[in-house]
Amino acid sequence: MTRQIVLDTETTGLSAADGDRIIELGCVELVARKPTGNNLHLYLNPDRDSHEDALRVHGISNEFLRDKPRFAERAQEILDYLRGAELIIHNAGFDVGFLDKELELAGLPPLATHVAGIVDTLAMAREMFPGKRNSLDALCDRLEVDNSGRTLHGALLDAQLLAEVYINMTRGQEALLVMDEAADGAGAGPASGIDLRRLVLPVIAPTAAELAAHEALLTQLDKASGGKTVWRNLSQPG
Template sequence: MRQIFFDTETTGLRAEAGDRIIEVGCVEMVNRQLTGNNLHLYINPERPSDEEAVRIHGLTDEFLADKPKFAEIAEQLLGFLAGAELVIHNAGFDVGFMNAELRRLGKPPLTELVGGVRDTLLMARDMFPGKANSLDALCRRLEVDNSSRTLHGALLDAELLAEVYIRLTRGQDALLIDDSSAQSGQSGGEIRIEAVDFSRFELPVLRCDEAELQAHQAVLADIDKASGGKRIWQEDSAPA
């Protein structure tokens, strides 16, 4: 699966009032591996930025004056995003701004041009109800180093979001069984499995030693922390 961690910076907060995108950051991940194939663009918004917005991202009108306009980078950006699932924190904001820019060019909405959109803010609210779930809050909770984030920046924020997402979802993939060997025996869309008479075998019962038990408990603690305390098994079910 190809995923793009996506973030924007803007001249203000209201796309419907004419605020524009000034920076785009895209971080590519394929099959849960960051590829290093990222895209970072500054954009001339053709209008001034709000003072409060400049305090947040530090991108002045003077800095952006010689940067390309959105119409000049649209095909490059859309080509990079094509077919991928976008992973965005508070997706409604960034998608709303992208749709406004695409409407100006007579193009369809973003969701029709990519493989899908996943909102990590909604994921975090489900996992940590009642808690702060900003990107900074998630970095602190999931032990992602965001010490370099003195200002908001689209590429930096996309990189941080990628680390946050990996930690938010690591329990999902850690328990999956690799079925590649079973698939190799697949024929005509079916998997053929030879019946085995297990009564022919005497299976030994191997007891774990103290070191193995402690290692097991450490793994359970890591999964418990990653799931926000939502694991469904009980401590007394651990092997004796």
């Protein structure tokens, strides 16, 4: 059964390459596209202060993080939780870049070697809604996901919202999932096909009023085209 983890981070700034670090990690587990409640939420000591712009986004003070564990201290727990799952991340390149840097500093292989794959919901949204705003807030509004509690960014809250957004964006997969589960169920045999030869389609005859309305419309179209309508020509005897 497919296990997915919706993941979000908050950071001290925008550039892992320039020394910014992860300060919060939020993960929401989905199994068969349904939240399980087996979430992971950590605050982490970055050993540096957040930039003022970042503070305005997440509101997590430097003082609050002073006594929190460092990423390296919790790295194995994080990897054990993520291992083998498909990750769902909005603007995945940002979060993966930070996670890879933290793993490198902890002497561990990059994220992709521990997980089954990574889905970028920002790329999905840009394909589904070209030319529109596709931030998490914009997608919540468009897909009717309640984000009224999101006054500041928070990794766990954002992961919970993204889980709802992702499920709404991929509604069409539910039917496929039901078929897969039926095929994979205990004792289930091969999926049976539908014999279309036994399918009888009902024939609904038009009423006299419907036929008259249809004929009137055809007459109007014929008149508008100067008698050049194809169906009139085909209906004449050869």
